[in-house]
Amino acid sequence: MSDTPATTSCCRRKAIGFVLLVGLVAVVAGGKAILFDTMDPDCFWHLRVAEQLLQDGIGPIVDRLSFASMQQPWTPYSWLAELGMKSIWDAGGYRLAVATQATVQFSFVLAIAAACRMATAALPPRARFLPPVARLHCGRPGTPSFLACALATATMAFISLPYLSFRPVTAALLLLAIAMALIVRDRAAGERTRAVWLCAPIAAIVVNLHLYAVFIPMWFGALLAGALWERLVVADHAERPEAERRVSRCFMLGMLSGVGCCMTPMLPGLIAAGLHYTSADPMVAGGYIAEMRPFFHGTFGQVGAAIVFIALIAILVRLKHLRPGERLMLAMAVLLLTQWGRFATVFAISAAPMIAVAIGGLPDRTLARLPVRLAMAIVLVMAAVRIGSDFPKSDTPLQAWINRHGPDAPGYPAEAARYVQTNVTPNSRRLISEFSWGGYLEWEMGSSYRVFLDGRTQLFTPAFWNATYLAGRMEREAFLKQIEADAAILPASSSMFRHALIKSGWRSVWKDERSEVLLPPEPTITQKEARPAGGMIGGLFE
Numbered sequence: 216m217s218d219t220p221a222t223t224s225c226c227r228r229k230a231i232g233f234v235l236l237v238g239l240v241a242v243v244a245g246g247k248a249i250l251f252d253t254m255d256p257d258c259f260w261h262l263r264v265a266e267q268l269l270q271d272g273i274g275p276i277v278d279r280l281s282f283a284s285m286q287q288p289w290t291p292y293s294w295l296a297e298l299g300m301k302s303i304w305d306a307g308g309y310r311l312a313v314a315t316q317a318t319v320q321f322s323f324v325l326a327i328a329a330a331c332r333m334a335t336a337a338l339p340p341r342a343r344f345l346p347p348v349a350r351l352h353c354g355r356p357g358t359p360s361f362l363a364c365a366l367a368t369a370t371m372a373f374i375s376l377p378y379l380s381f382r383p384v385t386a387a388l389l390l391l392a393i394a395m396a397l398i399v400r401d402r403a404a405g406e407r408t409r410a411v412w413l414c415a416p417i418a419a420i421v422v423n424l425h426l427y428a429v430f431i432p433m434w435f436g437a438l439l440a441g442a443l444w445e446r447l448v449v450a451d452h453a454e455r456p457e458a459e460r461r462v463s464r465c466f467m468l469g470m471l472s473g474v475g476c477c478m479t480p481m482l483p484g485l486i487a488a489g490l491h492y493t494s495a496d497p498m499v500a501g502g503y504i505a506e507m508r509p510f511f512h513g514t515f516g517q518v519g520a521a522i523v524f525i526a527l528i529a530i531l532v533r534l535k536h537l538r539p540g541e542r543l544m545l546a547m548a549v550l551l552l553t554q555w556g557r558f559a560t561v562f563a564i565s566a567a568p569m570i571a572v573a574i575g576g577l578p579d580r581t582l583a584r585l586p587v588r589l590a591m592a593i594v595l596v597m598a599a600v601r602i603g604s605d606f607p608k609s610d611t612p613l614q615a616w617i618n619r620h621g622p623d624a625p626g627y628p629a630e631a632a633r634y635v636q637t638n639v640t641p642n643s644r645r646l647i648s649e650f651s652w653g654g655y656l657e658w659e660m661g662s663s664y665r666v667f668l669d670g671r672t673q674l675f676t677p678a679f680w681n682a683t684y685l686a687g688r689m690e691r692e693a694f695l696k697q698i699e700a701d702a703a704i705l706p707a708s709s710s711m712f713r714h715a716l717i718k719s720g721w722r723s724v725w726k727d728e729r730s731e732v733l734l735p736p737e738p739t740i741t742q743k744e745a746r747p748a749g750g751m752i753g754g755l756f757e
Contacts, residue, residue, distance in 0.1 A: 225583060232582025233361035235591040237328045240369045242595060245321035246602040247376055248313055253617045253625055255380035256651045257670050258300065258312070259658035264291050265301035273480055280657045282645050282665040284674040290484020295423035296383030309613045313606070316381040319389050323379065324372045326392035327567045331364035333400045334568035335575045360575040361582055367571035370526060371563035374519040378506060378560050387425035390417050392564050394431050398438075399568045402538075406461055414468060418475030426489050428476045430561055434544055435469030441540025465540075491673050497680045498672040503650075510556035519559065523552070526566065529573040536572050545569055618729065622707075627655045628730035631704045635732055636660060638725075639702045647695075647703035647733075649711060650684065656704060667700070684711060691715045703733040 260280060267276055268291060275288035291297060303311050336359040379385050394414045401411035414431055422428035442465045446458040479485060492499055499507045511520035530537070530545065537545070548565040551558035581587055607616050614629035632655075635646070646664040648656045653669030660666075668675060668683070682694040692715040703721065705713050707730055717723075720736030 228583035228585075228588070229361050229579045232579075232584075232588050232591065233332075233359075233365055235588060235595060236365040236582065237325070237368055239591055239595045239598065240365070240372050241321045241324040241328075242598050242602065244324045244372050244376060244379070245317035246598060247379075248317040248320060248381070249602050249605050249607075251620075252316070252380060253620070253627070254309065254312070254613075255382045256654050258381045258654070260654035260669050260671065261293070261297045261382060262301055262304055263654075263657050263661055265294075265297040268294055268298060269301075275481075275484055278671075278674055280661060280665060281653070281668055281671075281674065283667050283679060284671075285676060289671075289674055290481045290488060292479070292481045292485040292488055293383035293423075293425055294481060295420075296386055296425065299386070300381070300383070309616065310607050310609070312381050316379075316385065317602075319385050320376075320379045323375070323385075323389045323392055324368060326389060326396055327371055327564065328364060328368040330392070330396040330399045330564075330568045331367045331571035332359045332361075333396065333403050335360040335364055335571050336403060360571065360577065361579045362577045363571045363574045365582075366574065366577070367526075367567045370522050370570070371567040374510070374522060375560045375563045377515065378557050384425045384427065384557075384560075387421045387427045388560050388564070390421050390424070391427060391430060391561070393417065395434070395564050395568070398434060402438075402541075406464055411468065412471070415471035415475045418472040419478040422476045422479045422485070423481075426485065426492075427561065429489075432469050432472040432476060433547065434565070435465055435472055437543040437547060438540035439465035439469055440543055441538055444539045488673055495677070496672050497677045497685055501680075501685050503684055504672075506557040507555050509553060510559045512556070516556065523562070526570045526573075530566075530569050533573045536575075537569060541569060622728035625651075626729055628652055628704050628706075629659070630727055631725065631730035631732050632656060632659045634725045635702050635704065636663065639732075639734070641701055643699050643701055645698075645700035647698060647700045647705075647712065647716070649705060652704065652706075652730075664701070667698070688714065692718055695719060700735065702735075705731050705733065707731050 263280055264276075267279060273294055275290050277286055277288055278284040300312070303315050307314070375388075379388070394417045397408075397411045397414055401408045414435075418428050418431040421431070439462065442458070442461040446455070446462050498504055502508050505512075510516050527549070534542065544565055548558075548562040552562040614627075614633075618626040618629060620626065641663050644664050646656060646660065646666050648666040648668060650668065650670060653666050656664070656666045657669060668679075672680070682690055686694070691711070695712060695715040696719045703712065703716055705716075707726060707728060710731070713731070713733070716733055721733040722736070723731055724734050725732040
């Protein structure tokens with residue numbers, strides 16, 4: 216029976232409401248880059264690494280940014296993203312970088328929404344193993360459960376936003392979300408689409424952006440295991456050829472995606488870096504880095520944990536709606552989420568379509584109501600105007616933009632850096648920095664100084680981290696007493712190094728609400744004669 220005009224109009228109104236609601240979520244995600252974020256601490260050293268790659272060539276490089284790093288070749292496995300970030304910065308400065316971050320985050324939400332829409336859309340069944348879908352509310356095939364898709368998108372965007380910024384992983388996550396949408400589309404269409412084969416070249420691109428490329432073959436591995444289960448346990452004799460076709464298809468997609476993950480000039484170093492992070496990095500294991508802790512820490516994390524718990528309950532209630540491959544994929548995502556908070560984004564990409572299917576029975580008629588659609592349209596316009604008005608003006612310097620939220624919010628020691636550049640003579644050309652500011656100081660002062668440390672934890676020995684951030688007060692004092700540098704730029708509050716430096720004779724010469732500058736004690740003539748060239752600490756860093 217053909218659709219009536221009333222049915223068609225109903226579907227159109229619901230689709231418009233869905234677009235407005237998802238658009239509002241996407242605008243909020245993109246607006247975070249403009250309204251709330253400063254620049255990510257790591258983006259600055261990524262820009263400096265890109266400069267060195269252009270000078271030294273694509274491949275392992277010896278660090279020139281930190282004087283305390285291991286002076287051995289290391290692998291900048293995000294080289295393609297770093298070169299892209301530098302190109303963006305060179306073309307339009309930090310304003311274009313902010314716009315790019317907002318665009319990528321906006322697109323990330325849209326990609327998740329697309330996956331949810333395709334997961335719940337009713338397409339003509341091709342085989343017995345087609346996953347069950349939500350009941351139709353408009354009476355025609357191909358119509359998704361709009362409200363369920365929007366809610367799944369919004370909740371998963373919420374837990375992802377803290378981990379999105381202007382750095383390589385954000386671009387990688389967008390491509391992973393696109394790959395997931397292609398996988399979901401293929402599954403909903405009886406695993407017969409051609410577009411899903413694009414996942415292999417997507418993996419080849421992502422592997423040059425971030426380690427997360429490995430998740431694409433992992434997803435296909437989970438689907439392959441599920442297809443094998445269906446072949447061995449579920450399929451009867453008549454369905455066996457179709458089940459075998461699914462096994463072969465998943466195997467080929469997984470193999471090609473795995474090959475794509477090898478398409479990088481940094482492969483040996485990339486593998487070594489992955490193993491280091493998971494088994495040998497004391498800063499990761501010690502839980503000092505916020506995103507390397509379980510995601511449920513803090514108030515925001517607890518709210519996110521409640522959302523995830525409710526979503527998982529909804530999925531478990533309707534677990535029969537998921538095929539074995541999806542169930543295994545979900546189990547992998549949950550396991551990752553319990554390890555590190557930064558995997559919340561990967562969980563969101565994997566779980567959002569399953570959540571949409573699990574709550575697919577929600578009625579869509581709310582989205583079809585004219586007052587609701589008008590309200591969403593008005594809020595969407597207001598949000599866009601607010602974001603546009605807060606976008607940095609052409610005459611706003613970076614130093615003002617990154618500290619616009621005041622000294623109590625995350626920011627950078629711009630004034631302290633200016634003081635040191637103006638009033639301190641670079642003799643050793645060394646500058647003591649702390650963890651979250653090292654990258655910024657490398658970018659701001661790298662032509663005059665090498666900093667003590669930055670966020671590249673793999674470039675420093677376990678002994679270094681155990682003597683600084685993971686040590687007790689006495690061990691830290693003994694270690695920092697050996698450091699020779701021209702100045703130290705430290706947080707005005709909650710500094711890990713200030714007490715040890717003051718106890719070693721360093722003196723405060725400048726301070727504002729955000730940062731403080733310390734200078735070393737003047738050495739006596741005997742100390743000057745006794746000090747070996749290059750300082751006293753090289754052996755510990757090697």
